[in-house]
Structures are given as C-alpha cells and as structure tokens.
Amino acid sequence: MTDKSRALALALFALVLLAFLGYAAGRARNPESASGVPVVEKSRSAAAPVVTVAARQTSGGPKSGTGKFVIAPGDGPVVGRGLVHAYQVAVETGAGLAAADFATAVEATLADPRSWTARGRWGFRRVGPGEPHHFVVKLATPATVDKICGAAGIQTSGEVSCRAGGNVVINLRRWLLAIPPYAGRLRDYQHLVVNHEVGHFLGFGHAGCPGRGRPAPAMMPQYYGLDGCVPNAWPYPQSR
Known part of the structure; x- marks a missing residue:
C-alpha cells in the first residue's frame, strides 16, 4: 500500500468513527423504544399537583x-x-x-x-x-x-x-x-x-x-x- 493509499484509508476510518460517535450521542439524548421510535420523556413539572x-x-x-x-x-x-x-x-x-x-x-x-x-x-x-x-x-x-x-x-x-x-x-x-x-x-x-x-x-x-x-x-x-x-x-x- 502506498503512502497516499494509507492516508486515504485512515481518513475514511476517521469519518466512519465520527459518524458512529454522533449516532451514539443522539441515542443517549433521545432513547428509542424496541421498535426504533424515539421515546420522549414527560416532564415531571408538567404533571398537575395532587392536593391531599x-x-x-x-x-x-x-x-x-x-x-x-x-x-x-x-x-x-x-x-x-x-x-x-x-x-x-x-x-x-x-x-x-x-x-x-x-x-x-x-x-x-x-x-x-x-x-x-x-x-x-x-x-x-x-x-x-x-x-x-x-x-x-x-x-x-x-x-x-x-x-x-x-x-x-x-x-x-x-x-x-x-x-x-x-x-x-x-x-x-x-x-x-x-x-x-x-x-x-x-x-x-x-x-x-x-x-x-x-x-x-x-x-x-x-x-x-x-x-x-x-x-x-x-x-x-x-x-x-x-x-x-x-x-x-x-x-x-x-x-x-
């Protein structure tokens, strides 16, 4: 493999790695259900207070x-x-x-x-x-x-x-x-x-x-x- 080919391979690997890291971060912010649909968490503060x-x-x-x-x-x-x-x-x-x-x-x-x-x-x-x-x-x-x-x-x-x-x-x-x-x-x-x-x-x-x-x-x-x-x-x- 020439130096030019080796540099191109390393660049492609870096791009793939960055894309994977971005996808993982997105999953962490917006978890998905088993069907792959993003799960939106309900805000606790939005619930109506219960007066006992x-x-x-x-x-x-x-x-x-x-x-x-x-x-x-x-x-x-x-x-x-x-x-x-x-x-x-x-x-x-x-x-x-x-x-x-x-x-x-x-x-x-x-x-x-x-x-x-x-x-x-x-x-x-x-x-x-x-x-x-x-x-x-x-x-x-x-x-x-x-x-x-x-x-x-x-x-x-x-x-x-x-x-x-x-x-x-x-x-x-x-x-x-x-x-x-x-x-x-x-x-x-x-x-x-x-x-x-x-x-x-x-x-x-x-x-x-x-x-x-x-x-x-x-x-x-x-x-x-x-x-x-x-x-x-x-x-x-x-x-x-």
Whole structure:
C-alpha cells in the first residue's frame, strides 16, 4: 500500500468513527423504544399537583372561592324535642369539601345529647334544596366569610366564623386547622364551632370563663383564649 493509499484509508476510518460517535450521542439524548421510535420523556413539572386531605388541613384550604354554594341533598331525621328548626347545609364551591360530608358532620354535632337538644327546648331537622328552612349552616373560605359577615357588621378578619341573620357561617380555615387549645382534637373543635354559631342563632350571646379549670362554655369565644378554662365543645357537657 502506498503512502497516499494509507492516508486515504485512515481518513475514511476517521469519518466512519465520527459518524458512529454522533449516532451514539443522539441515542443517549433521545432513547428509542424496541421498535426504533424515539421515546420522549414527560416532564415531571408538567404533571398537575395532587392536593391531599392532609395538605388541605396543613394549609387551611383556599383563602377564597367562588362565593356560590352547593346545598347538601336529602333530608335528615328530627333530633331533639321542643321547637324544631329546619336547616340546610351548604359548602362554597372551590372550598374542596363535599357538601354531603360537611352535612354529615353538622348533623352529628346537633344530634349529640350534649348539644342544644339536651334540655328539650329545641329540635333540628336538616332539609335539602328548595325546602323551607330557618337557617343555613355554610362552610365558606375566609374571603367569603368576611364578605357575608361584614355585610352584617361583623369583622371576621379571615380567621373566625359568625352568625349573620339566617346564615351560620363556618370559616374553612378554622374547620381544617382548629385553634391551639384543640391541637390534635380537630373533631372536637368542629363540634364547638357549629355549636357556638348555632347558639347565636338561638339567641345566645358570648359567655366568659366561669372559673379556672372549669369547662369553657360553648358560647365563650374560645378562639381568643380560654382565661383559665379547659377546652369544651358542648353547651351541656354533662348530658349523656
């Protein structure tokens, strides 16, 4: 082989080697399936985030919603004796909770023998959409609570609940996070906030702590402190 032929062979070998290296690099950047079709990896950031119940409870849920409400369907049984108040249960759309689930929680509170039915003065019955009722228990985002309560002259500052006319308005943030004295006792706080605001509908005002170490009255604004009382969710805690 002449020097010229040898140089030409080396040049051809170099070109083939460069082409192979380029092809291998391309395969590394764009892997192929078994059929030879390039596989395009999906970006992880493109996936929609999944908001779990735990995440909602940690964050307190959305700060605002649509301002519109879904009324829980169906009727419940009459609980208690005396004057029976018909009520509806509604959840703001965008709050992230089902109206039926919230209705179940509210019904359980009002049906408890330690609630407002204890003395035989009042009864309650949940009714569905379009039925006559005396009040509505609404679960709403903080911004919507502020609007409804503010229209009645009550300042809630995105933090607390209120009763405004025929609306018993429960703040979603409080429903999910409770308050420090009820840490680890979320369901107890949920009982409390329903009892407290329904108590306002029944005509009760705020109460103070009756003495250090005694149960805080359900009508005490416990969000602002217990003044030496111990947490209590019920109007009549001894009734069983």
